[in-house]
Amino acid sequence: MSALIQKQPLLPVLALGVGAVALSMVLMPRGRELALLQLSAGRTGQALSMLEARVGAGDRTLATIGALARARIDNGDMAGAARLYEDLVAERPRNAAALRALEEIQRSIGRTDGLVRTLERLQDLSPTLSRAREIAALHAARGNAAGQRQALRVLVTRFGGDREDYLALARLEAAAGDPRAGAAVLRQLERDRPEDMEASIVALEMSMLLAARQPEPALLRARAWLAAQPEPTRWVAVLAGALGGGGRPDLAVALLQPFARPGVDPDVLTVLAQALHDVGNPAAGLELLERLDTDFRPAALMRLRLALDAEEVERAVAAAYRAGTSAVPRDLLARLADKALWAGRIDVLKQLLATEGDRILEDDPVLAARIFLALEDRPTARRWADAGARAEGITPARLVQLAAVEARLGRGERVHELLGRAARDPALPPALFREVAGIYARAGLAERGLAVVEALRRDRPSPAADLAWAVAASAAGRAEAVADWLAAHGPGDLPADVLQDLVYLAADARAYGLAIGAAERLLALRGGPGDAALLVRLLVDAGRPRQALERLRGLPAGTVLPDGLREAVLLPAWREGAPVGDELREAWTRRLLEAPDAASRSMAIAVLRELKAHDDLLPVLRQLAQDNPETWMWTFTEVAAAAGRMAEVNALWARLGGRADLPPAQRRGIAFRLLESGNRAAAERIFRSLAAAAPAASADVRQLLFLWGLRPTAEQLDWIEARARRASGAELAAWMGILVNHGAPARAAAVYRAAPRDAEPDAVHEAHITTLSALDNRPALAAALRDALARATTPERAERLVQLSARAGDPELERRALERQVALGGGGAAAQRRLGVLAFNRKDMEAAARHLTAFVRAGGGDYEAQMLLGDLATRQRSVNEAGAHYAEALRLLQASGDRSFRARTVAANLLHRVGRSREAERLYEELVAERPGDSHLRADYVAMLMAQGALPRAREVLGNR
Known part of the structure; x- marks a missing residue:
């Protein structure tokens, strides 16, 4: 406002001067008139001297003061002109004309302080709305909150003012430390100008009530105002925000919950979710938003924030993709990536990078390095780590995180450089001192780490520095120094959290003496059951189970111990000879019965087996074996065998082997074990079940037939025959063969007769021929062979028919089979020999000579063929030819070395013939x-x-x- 006043032109003052001269021409004495004439003529100095003299002589009329003020203004003495009017007003404080003249000149010269006082005096004489507002504005411009507050009080009380006047006054009242008065002003606004009331003003009033420590009236005010609105859900979020922002999210929840109905404005539920989070129940807020089926972006982003705050990575991912990751701010996506990293959710990191790329990491190279290291992309992790090391303004905490990355990358010098920077920064939180020591240890730089931490301990002494030194010293192999440090402190010198951390750190380094010493101090200091359990655990880990047992026995009755601790003490103590076997068996049997998972159950079983608690184990193992034979059957078998209860094993094997739901291989194994144990009948039942639908050539059928032997019982043959009657094609042939091989060719024949004749495969026909051969039914065999001969298409098939024809004793059929074999390219010299013999026997000398000669030519023949050729030559009276054949026959016979009776008989005959x-x-x-x-x-x-x-x-x- 002062600037505004300073920019006012001097024209009003000049007008004032001219007006004053015109007004006083008639009334002013002659000297004053003369002075004004001098002033009008531009002789300012003369006029100023004359007027100063008159005033000095006691002329303090308003006209003379006004003329002198004009002269001073013309002479450039604005301050002097102002002083004239100020003195005049001091003499005549209620003179309105003097006050107005002073007001004008004060505006002209920008004298804001005086102007405010002048306006306030005028306001006392004749109050106006505009002047009241100007007074308030001038106080505000000068930063005079008290003056502004008083002016606004007058304004709203006397003139009503507008909405902004009430709001300004309310805020000033609250700022002055009286929020209750501010709230009262706003209630007055509602009474005076109800049309101006809106949710934001009610929210302001509620904030003031909260500041005045009137939370319940604030809630009631909100409910009352909302009840009067036609659409309260439009405004409830605004009022709830005032409650939450005022530090009472519980009241915000109370206000919002009645409105949290299906279909309500998502903004209402979003604000309610935030309030639930603020009262410490983020899970409820998250569930509320997860049930909200809408694309309302603020709700989706609030859902993401709540899930992140609740460390619910999976739900945070769902929220991010519900909102659309491209619409999620980078900082939230980076938070999500950070949470996923801490939770080990590599799949989430890959998904985020696949959909959003590196944009989520651009602002945080340290996070990027950590993520790509977790993804085992070491080159990219190194690139981001380099960027992080170059980043400006990186905090010490970030340097420590980056050093942890570098430690895993194996860049020890970079680790030392980063941790050195962090340690030299006074802003490094003491809570990270221990992490600094730990990273040095993991990087294999224990000695360097110890030096850095010792400097921290010297420059910034604190329990955190002491603990960090203990870590570094332990990593550097200075466990004795740490133990001495610990011993140098009295029982109550070190805080419990330091002792507790030292216990865990020493235990991690396997410095059990130090860990146990610290744990004993911790127990003496704090004495909680957890501390006692910790000491017991350390004694066990240190290989001192007897002492651990003594500590355990010394605990007060009813002490709650961590799951499994008692058993963990009892077992090694028992192994060292402590008489706790019964207690141990009872404890581990209970653990077996209550095992929550397979690993716990397996552990309990292993311990009970070691304890030889067979009677406790067998009922459980029997049930496990029945439920999951693949895993537990052999364990049950071993334990039962160790207990001498093989009858139970056999019974279980028999039951399990009959279960069709088990894998065939397992059932087969059970059957073999039953055979080994002598339970042949049970094994046979299993194999019969396995073979029920198995092919004839299967291992299960072969094993069943082996059990039955070469002469099965009638009932067993019935089973085989039934399988044969259900078969067709090659399977039918195989089953017929099984019947023949097991002494039941008649059954095989009956099966063949019952089988359909349509498109009978060769294998079935062959099986039929084999059956007839076994039955020695020569007529039927010959008929079948003649039929088969016409169907023979391979030399091998023809050769089989030759053999069967010979067995049937039908030379003619045998000759036809041989000729078919030769026609198909088979038989070779042997077929020529047999054809020659058959021709000789039927006195077909020409055919006999032809076939036998072909036989001899193919390979030299044998003595019998040569002898037959000799006989043929004899019949033809070819003496020389006959003699040659007989001589060759004798030579071949003697060369063969055959000294059998028949061979010698033939030799005698041939000797005679030659x-x-x-x-x-x-x-x-x-x-x-x-x-x-x-x-x-x-x-x-x-x-x-x-x-x-x-x-x-x-x-x-x-x-x-």
């Missing part, structure tokens, strides 16, 4: 002596003798029969 009669006679004599009753041999010998004309000897041989 003219070596004496050798033949000697051989015949030897043979007759060997088998004197062989009539065929004697006949051959006699025939040779008669051919030689040795009739007496022939008669003699015949006579000796």
Whole structure:
């Protein structure tokens, strides 16, 4: 306002001067008139002298003062002109004309302080709304809150004012330390100008009531005002925000909850969620927003913030994607990434980076380095770490985090440089001293870390520095120094939290002597059950279970111990010979029965097995084996065997082996174990079950047949036959073969007769032929072979038919089979030989010579073929040819080394035929002596003798029969 006044032109003052002159021309004495004329003529100095003289002579009329003020103004003495009027007003304080003249000149020269006082005097004489508002504005411009407050009080009390006047006064009252008066002003506004009231003004009034320590009236005020509104849900969030902002989120919750109905404005629920968070129940706020099906962005972002505050990473991720990660501020996404990192949620980090890229990390290279290190992207982690080290204004806490990254990257010098910077910064929180020591230790720089921490301890002594030194000293192998440091302190010198941290740190370093010493001090200082349990645990870990047991026994009755601690003490103590076996068995049996997961159950079972608590174990293991045989059956078996209760094992095996839901391999294993234990019947039932739908060639069927042996019972044969009757194709053939091989060819024949004849596979026909052969039904076999011969398409099939035809004793069928075999490219020389023999037997000499000659040409033949060729030549009276064949037959026979009776008989015959009669006679004599009753041999010998004309000897041989 003073600036505004200073910019006022001097025209009003000049006008005032001219007006004063015109007004006083008639009344002013002659001297004053003369002075004004001098002034008008521009002779300011003369006029000023004349007027100063008149005033000095006692002329203090308003006209003379006004003329002198004009002269001083013209002479450039504005301050002097103002003093004239100020003195005049001091003499005549209620002279309105003098006050107005002073007001004008004060405005002209920018004398704000005097102007305010002048206006206040005028206001006392004749109050006006505009002057009251100006007075308030001038006080505000001068920073005079008290004056402004008083002016506004007059304004609103006498003139009513407008809404801004009431609001300004209310705020001034509250700022002056009387918020209750401020609230009263706002209530007065509602009475005077109800049309101006709105939610923001009610919220301001509530804030003032809260500041006046009137929370309940504030809540009631909100409820009353809302009740009068046609749409209260539009304003409830504003009023609740005033309650929450005033430090009473509980009242905000109370105000909002009645409005938290389905379909309500999302803003209402968002504010309610924030209030619930502020009263310490963020979970309720988060659940509220999670039920809100809307894309209202503030609600989605509030949901994200609440989830982050609640350390609910998964729900925070859902909230971020509900809001749309591209619309989430970078700082919130960075917080989400940080929380996911601490929670080890690598999947969340990958998802965020995949959708948003590096933008979420641009403002925080240290976080980026930590994240990419967790993602095992070491090159990228190094790049971000380098950026973090170069960042300006990085805090000591951030330096420590970055050093932890560098420690994992193996850059020890960078670790030392960063931690050195952090340690030299006075802003490094003492709570991080220990982390500094720990990072040095993890980086393998224990000695350097100890030096840095010792400097911290010297420059910034504190319990935190002492603890950090203890960490560093322990890492540097100075456990004795730490123990001495601890011993140098009295029992109550060190705070409990320092002792507790030292216990854990020493235990981590396996410095159990130090850890136990600190734990004993902690127990003496604080004496809680947790401290006692900690000491017991340390004694166990240090390999002193007997002492741990003594401590455990010394605890007060009813002391609550951590889960498993008692058992952890009892077991090693028992191993050292402590008489706690019964107690230990009871404890671990209880743990087994109450085991919450598989790992706990396995541990309990292992301990109870070590304790040989078979009777306690077997009921549980039996049930486990029934529920999960794959995992527990063999454990039950081993324990039961150790307890000498194999009958129970066999019974369980038999039950489990019959369960179709178990894997076949496991059931098969059970069956073999039953066989080993002598329970053949149970094993057979299992194998029969496994083989019920298995192929004939399967291992299960083979094992079942092995159990039955080569001669199954009738009932067992019924089973095989039933499988055969349900089969078709190659399976039918296989089952028929099984029946034949197990002495039931008649059943196989019955199965074949019952089977459909449509498109009968070769395998089935072959099985039928095998069946007929086993039954020795030669007519039927011959008929089947003739049918099969027409269908034979491979040499192998034809060869099989040749064998079966020979077995059937049907030379003609055998000849046809051989010819089919040869036609298919099979048989070779052996087939030619057999065809030749068959032709010789049926006296088809031409065919016999052809086939036998082909046989001989293929490989030299054998003595029998040569002998037959010799006979054929003899019949054709080809003596020389016959002799050659007989000689070759003899050579082959002798070369074979065959000394059997038949071979020697043939040799004797051949010797005779090649003219070596004496050798033949000697051989015949030897043979007759060997088998004197062989009539065929004697006949051959006699025939040779008669051919030689040795009739007496022939008669003699015949006579000796």
